[in-house]
Amino acid sequence: MDEATQIRLTVNGRGHTLAVGPRSADVAPSDTLAHTLRHVMGLTGTKVSCDRGACGMCTVLLDGRAVLSCSLLTVECDGSSVTTVEGLADPETGGLHPLQQAFVDHTAFQCGFCTPGILMSTKALLDENPEPTVGEVQEALAGNHCRCITHYHVLEAVQDAAGRMREAALEPGPTVSESSSNAPERDVATGTR
Amino acid sequence: MAAGYRHIGKATERADARDIVTGRTRYLSDLEVPRMLYGRVLRSPHAHARILSIDTSAARALPGVEAVLTHADAPDWRVGTPRVVRVLDSTVRFAGDSVALVAATTEAAAERALELIEVEYEPLPAVLTMDEALAPGAPEIFPEAPGNVVSAGTPWFGPECLTGVRMGDVERGFAEADAVAEGVCGYENIPNPLPAEPPGVIAHWEEPNKATLWVSSQAAYQDKVVLFFAFGRQVDVRTIGGPCGGSFGSKLMSVQLALQATALSRAAGRPVRLVMSKEEHMAAFVLRIGSRIKAKVGMKRDGTVTAVAGDWLVDTGYYSMTTQAQVAVGCGEAQLVVRSPNWDLRSTIVCTNRTASGIVRGFGGQELKCSILPVVSRVMAELDIDPFDFFKKNYVKPGDGYFWRDGQWYTYRGIDYTTAMDAGAAAFGWKDRWRGWLQPSAVHGTVRTGVGVGVHGNVDIGESVSEAWVRLDPHGAAVIYSAASEHGTGQPSNLIKMVAEVLQLPLDRVTMTPADSAITPFEFGPVGSRGTWAMGGASIAAAEDARRKLLERAAPTLGRDPGDLDTCDGLVFPVDSPENAIRWNAVIGREGSVMGEGRFDPDFTLANCMMTFVEVAVDSDTGKVDLRRVVNATDAGTIIDPPGLENQLNGSLGSAGIDSALFEETVYDPATGRVLNANMIDYKWRTFAELPDMKNVVLETPVDSHRFRAIGVGEVATAPGPSAVLMAVSNALGMWMDEYPVTPERVLAALGKVPARGRGAGGTAAAATDSDDLAAGADR
Amino acid sequence: MRSFRHVRATTVAEACALLAEPGTRARANAGGSDLLGALKDGIYPEPPDLLVDLKTIPGLDAIEADEAGLRVGALARLADIARSEPIRAHWPIFSQAAQAVASPQIRNVATLGGNLCQEVRCWYFRYPAGLGGSIDCLRKGGPRCPAVKGDTRYHAIFEGRGCFAVCPSDTAVALAALDAIVVLEGPGGARRELPVQDVYTPLGTVLEPGELVTAVRVPPPAEEARSAFLKFTVREPIDFAVVSVAASITLRDGVCTDARLVLGAVGPRPYRALEAEARLIGGPIDERAAVEAAEVALAGAKPLRGNAYKVPLARSIVMRAILAALEG
Numbered sequence A: 001m002d003e004a005t006q007i008r009l010t011v012n013g014r015g016h017t018l019a020v021g022p023r024s025a026d027v028a029p030s031d032t033l034a035h036t037l038r039h040v041m042g043l044t045g046t047k048v049s050c051d052r053g054a055c056g057m058c059t060v061l062l063d064g065r066a067v068l069s070c071s072l073l074t075v076e077c078d079g080s081s082v083t084t085v086e087g088l089a090d091p092e093t094g095g096l097h098p099l100q101q102a103f104v105d106h107t108a109f110q111c112g113f114c115t116p117g118i119l120m121s122t123k124a125l126l127d128e129n130p131e132p133t134v135g136e137v138q139e140a141l142a143g144n145h146c147r148c149i150t151h152y153h154v155l156e157a158v159q160d161a162a163g164r165m166r167e168a169a170l171e172p173g174p175t176v177s178e179s180s181s182n183a184p185e186r187d188v189a190t191g192t193r
Numbered sequence B: 001m002a003a004g005y006r007h008i009g010k011a012t013e014r015a016d017a018r019d020i021v022t023g024r025t026r027y028l029s030d031l032e033v034p035r036m037l038y039g040r041v042l043r044s045p046h047a048h049a050r051i052l053s054i055d056t057s058a059a060r061a062l063p064g065v066e067a068v069l070t071h072a073d074a075p076d077w078r079v080g081t082p083r084v085v086r087v088l089d090s091t092v093r094f095a096g097d098s099v100a101l102v103a104a105t106t107e108a109a110a111e112r113a114l115e116l117i118e119v120e121y122e123p124l125p126a127v128l129t130m131d132e133a134l135a136p137g138a139p140e141i142f143p144e145a146p147g148n149v150v151s152a153g154t155p156w157f158g159p160e161c162l163t164g165v166r167m168g169d170v171e172r173g174f175a176e177a178d179a180v181a182e183g184v185c186g187y188e189n190i191p192n193p194l195p196a197e198p199p200g201v202i203a204h205w206e207e208p209n210k211a212t213l214w215v216s217s218q219a220a221y222q223d224k225v226v227l228f229f230a231f232g233r234q235v236d237v238r239t240i241g242g243p244c245g246g247s248f249g250s251k252l253m254s255v256q257l258a259l260q261a262t263a264l265s266r267a268a269g270r271p272v273r274l275v276m277s278k279e280e281h282m283a284a285f286v287l288r289i290g291s292r293i294k295a296k297v298g299m300k301r302d303g304t305v306t307a308v309a310g311d312w313l314v315d316t317g318y319y320s321m322t323t324q325a326q327v328a329v330g331c332g333e334a335q336l337v338v339r340s341p342n343w344d345l346r347s348t349i350v351c352t353n354r355t356a357s358g359i360v361r362g363f364g365g366q367e368l369k370c371s372i373l374p375v376v377s378r379v380m381a382e383l384d385i386d387p388f389d390f391f392k393k394n395y396v397k398p399g400d401g402y403f404w405r406d407g408q409w410y411t412y413r414g415i416d417y418t419t420a421m422d423a424g425a426a427a428f429g430w431k432d433r434w435r436g437w438l439q440p441s442a443v444h445g446t447v448r449t450g451v452g453v454g455v456h457g458n459v460d461i462g463e464s465v466s467e468a469w470v471r472l473d474p475h476g477a478a479v480i481y482s483a484a485s486e487h488g489t490g491q492p493s494n495l496i497k498m499v500a501e502v503l504q505l506p507l508d509r510v511t512m513t514p515a516d517s518a519i520t521p522f523e524f525g526p527v528g529s530r531g532t533w534a535m536g537g538a539s540i541a542a543a544e545d546a547r548r549k550l551l552e553r554a555a556p557t558l559g560r561d562p563g564d565l566d567t568c569d570g571l572v573f574p575v576d577s578p579e580n581a582i583r584w585n586a587v588i589g590r591e592g593s594v595m596g597e598g599r600f601d602p603d604f605t606l607a608n609c610m611m612t613f614v615e616v617a618v619d620s621d622t623g624k625v626d627l628r629r630v631v632n633a634t635d636a637g638t639i640i641d642p643p644g645l646e647n648q649l650n651g652s653l654g655s656a657g658i659d660s661a662l663f664e665e666t667v668y669d670p671a672t673g674r675v676l677n678a679n680m681i682d683y684k685w686r687t688f689a690e691l692p693d694m695k696n697v698v699l700e701t702p703v704d705s706h707r708f709r710a711i712g713v714g715e716v717a718t719a720p721g722p723s724a725v726l727m728a729v730s731n732a733l734g735m736w737m738d739e740y741p742v743t744p745e746r747v748l749a750a751l752g753k754v755p756a757r758g759r760g761a762g763g764t765a766a767a768a769t770d771s772d773d774l775a776a777g778a779d780r
Numbered sequence C: 001m002r003s004f005r006h007v008r009a010t011t012v013a014e015a016c017a018l019l020a021e022p023g024t025r026a027r028a029n030a031g032g033s034d035l036l037g038a039l040k041d042g043i044y045p046e047p048p049d050l051l052v053d054l055k056t057i058p059g060l061d062a063i064e065a066d067e068a069g070l071r072v073g074a075l076a077r078l079a080d081i082a083r084s085e086p087i088r089a090h091w092p093i094f095s096q097a098a099q100a101v102a103s104p105q106i107r108n109v110a111t112l113g114g115n116l117c118q119e120v121r122c123w124y125f126r127y128p129a130g131l132g133g134s135i136d137c138l139r140k141g142g143p144r145c146p147a148v149k150g151d152t153r154y155h156a157i158f159e160g161r162g163c164f165a166v167c168p169s170d171t172a173v174a175l176a177a178l179d180a181i182v183v184l185e186g187p188g189g190a191r192r193e194l195p196v197q198d199v200y201t202p203l204g205t206v207l208e209p210g211e212l213v214t215a216v217r218v219p220p221p222a223e224e225a226r227s228a229f230l231k232f233t234v235r236e237p238i239d240f241a242v243v244s245v246a247a248s249i250t251l252r253d254g255v256c257t258d259a260r261l262v263l264g265a266v267g268p269r270p271y272r273a274l275e276a277e278a279r280l281i282g283g284p285i286d287e288r289a290a291v292e293a294a295e296v297a298l299a300g301a302k303p304l305r306g307n308a309y310k311v312p313l314a315r316s317i318v319m320r321a322i323l324a325a326l327e328g
């Protein structure tokens, strides 16, 4: 058995070593990963809403799996690799990830508070299943709350993104992180799903 | 889509889209102000109690604690209509009421300090329901509300603020009716709008009397105005708005939170951030108003309503800030939906020892209609009138009139929404699915399908004042000065589109200032559906004014009349010889700008309209109600931004909308008045796993609003759905369902599979009314 | 959350010893999806001062299947159980029950041991301290239960005694229908095995201080067994069950030779409807048999004032589960 004195985390590809202790730059044993990301590392893209595991807004990837950062102790993430919404875009060019671009193109958000969590859940899904059915996307997002009801636009955006990512994977050359910024014109009266 | 526009009507990228998807958007709880402290609130376990003593010494002694306030040392700033609620009081009035405030250098220290505060209470008898509150001899919550009835009318709407609808002669109307129904029905599950981001504020007090507040609401300037009065007109208030993580109206009610944060900042001499936890958001912030009506409706065979009479009881919780305003607007909206020459609708606002009610999308009208429509349904059923035909016939038409919120009579000059309703009915297949009252549209084994329809509209699209300025910069860019912050509707981006359209600039050449009351002119804010016409009107006027000034200044240089000139892409040119264009900087100079001013003044002569069709499937074995399909039908005049509009209409499900008929409710412990489901597991919300088929039918019939002939329809999306669900479930089951939400228990009770526990049971425990007297009267 | 010390255990023995140490108020943390919520809500009169991380014990997350049956370590994650090929093939209702829990994010961290040992969801028990202080009750060692006279729509209709909170675990229901055995290990190498439903008491679990669930053993399925797990929720998950039913039925030549009917979220432990099982055995299974068995299963229900609706609801879910098992 041991008591951690320092915590090593890789966040969005960058290594961090944090001391376990009482200062605000440290990790207290009771600190959640969400707290450490937001308040110690300044990565406020990860949102906290319910703080109880019930809304998915704090979703990040921990070693590739979608998890709730409000319900994990930072001390228990020692040695892990974390991806947050800030880590989705191309670190070199700042170009949007195809998933982000699809959300922009479909206006798959309203207030946007739930969007980082939804993006991260979706990222985990597409990493594992590049060609999900709509039902599979719904299932993967069942723990993500969106009060504004962007669900329909999100489902369209995810399908669109999955298609773009599959195409990009087939194409030789640089990966596609650009696309037209103007979404295809849509007819409001056609509805969704 | 309106032809010929460069931006309007196109699915353009929202101005903040990239910030949102990259996590760069900074909501209130993402902001840090130098030397900021963290505030927390100690809350009451009792629904009603006197505070005998508070010992804060241990809390004050805790390292990191910079300020502790109790009712003894809190400033006498007040909120409420009338102004009865203090920053902290010696009496607590609901389980969750504020008892003491703490500011500390860390959240953990503030939290710990709360645990160290010792409070001695003398519990007082509480009134948890309207029935208890109105019972003779009931304990009173405020001396200013004798008999627990809150004074009617709000000064904001003037001396004749609408408190009911009285006209004609209802007795004569009932005598002329072919059928009359009478009954009591309520919408009393007081759901929570529950925006994703919890309410919060950062306050910075500077002596002697300056308060700067970072707010999370869609109407930062309006916060300044409300706070000015709440501070007793003694404080110089500056409000700074930013991206708001959802509001649905509710965050405009962060006033007490703002006062508390300011009081802490004053005491500590440092800025204080006070953000509610989710459980506080759910049990100690604001909910929908509770609504119950005893109504009587008379109707002729052709669907003509001859008289409406009703006593509307409105449960405002422990205090009211805007309930009077909601009653006024609700009464106005009822007249849009039911056209009758004879009215006697009266309202009573009741206060109870529960969480306060505040602004929620639907603003009085949703609550009133959800309550009264089941009674109207009874008469329609009696006369075998198709509800779609009824709504179509009765919805306000050009030339009809209504009393609006200020008590004045207005004549409607908008469009006839019949076409939109017909389009919605066609998209839904209403005529094929409607089988008559209490008739399921299909039965497969234990699954019974039923359909329902509802309609709603609001005149708030033209309410209150908006002001905006548009500044033209020499390099061909424009800045909108407006206190419009983004809260999900996309309105700031829409204002940018409108201004860019007027000035013929690319979208990325138009930006908006922060919603800072020290920078922008007055803005009532994107409340209700006023963003498109009222706010749009001000921004358009400002852009037109700026354009006019620009052309006037260019005229001498170009040697032409201003009327012969036009501008596009930062150039000014004679219309007949565009090749002679000059750049804006040749007009404005390198040093300088052109400022246009715009203002919108209230206009209550246009209304929007939303009709919602729903299909439900009810499992008669389990009592589960599934929402299968939703069709929303409206006419927006001109669509400014198709995906943004569609998002708004899809929002009809959430934010205490359609789902408040299915599973949303605030559950109180009947004994203590504590909220039992103040968490996001027990408060049910719609998941991705369960989405009805959703279709939005939006027509574009140009309307006489502003130059783009558009009106807003966002806010009304939630309102027609809940009563439509109740209607659909009644039809599916073949028996009347009168209570929200239609839980499995209520369905099983209606089917006789469990003993009925009386009204109120099986849902919100605090609700208790008498359902048995809701019966259709005899033919006359 | 109150502050606490945090240690990482490396063996079961070490963890048990730490948890049993007199004078400390230690708690085991597995996935933390339940515990952290309970701590944030401040529901414990005596909050823990030490958390013992079990995830650092190697090998406790193994999933092993052979002719002798299935053995799942307490630290196996629900996502892995739901996905496990052998479990899906031979004990499908266990996989379905694991998949029915919460959300993908939670299943990615939640463990089997934590799912079995999670606290009840009774909304009086869970009332957050931040709203005027937590609510004392019988289960917390207090004098009475405030729920009985309150809103009991989600409470017990069977076997409540003093406390009427229901066992919220979905996996326990499926495991009970599979005759699963829970392996408990305690300080000083103590070890015992119990049928899963016997882990629960009306006021908690039988676990002694320092005792941990280390594994669950499931016997091999009978060759002709068919099964179903149905979970009724207010809305589609993410949601706890209002009623769930696991049914396992063995049919030989059209005749039922063995049956397990277990109801979840109706009592303090997974409730085995023994008489209904007996009613099924010996006859063919058709709609009539299912209806009758469901009738019998609920005959002894004792609803509270606020949850009588759970009786007909449970009855139809039992009936449907029996019929669904035939398809399964």
Ligand SMILES: Cc1cc2nc3c(=O)[nH]c(=O)nc-3n(C[C@@H](O)[C@@H](O)[C@H](O)COP(=O)(O)OP(=O)(O)OC[C@H]3O[C@@H](n4cnc5c(N)ncnc54)[C@H](O)[C@@H]3O)c2cc1C
Binding pocket: A052, A053, A054, A055, B681, C027, C028, C029, C030, C031, C032, C033, C034, C035, C036, C037, C054, C074, C075, C078, C100, C101, C102, C103, C106, C109, C110, C111, C112, C113, C114, C115, C116, C117, C118, C119, C168, C169, C170, C171, C211, C212, C213, C214, C238, C239, C240, C241
């Ligand atoms: C939003 C939400 C929805 C949920 N929905 C469901 C649902 O639908 N169905 C359902 O069944 N559950 C549900 N849960 C509960 C969920 O937390 C558990 O299902 C989960 O499996 C707990 O596992 P864990 O490893 O995270 O437990 P932890 O939180 O780590 O532990 C839970 C408790 O068990 C104790 N414990 C942990 N491991 C052991 C062990 N090996 N031996 C002895 N004691 C131990 C801990 O001390 C603690 O008291 C939900 C939870 C949330 C937050």
Ligand code: SF4
Binding pocket: C120, C122, C123, C124, C125, C137, C138, C139, C140, C144, C145, C146, C147, C148, C162, C163, C164, C165
């Ligand atoms: S039902 Fe049990 S857990 Fe709930 S309040 Fe009563 S004793 Fe406590």
Ligand code: FES
Binding pocket: A047, A048, A049, A050, A051, A052, A053, A054, A055, A056, A057, A058, A059, A068, A069, A070, A071
């Ligand atoms: S904030 Fe983590 S799940 Fe809600």
Ligand code: FES
Binding pocket: A109, A110, A111, A112, A113, A114, A115, A145, A146, A147, A148, A149, A150, B196, B245, B246, B488
């Ligand atoms: S966009 Fe507002 S909560 Fe999802």
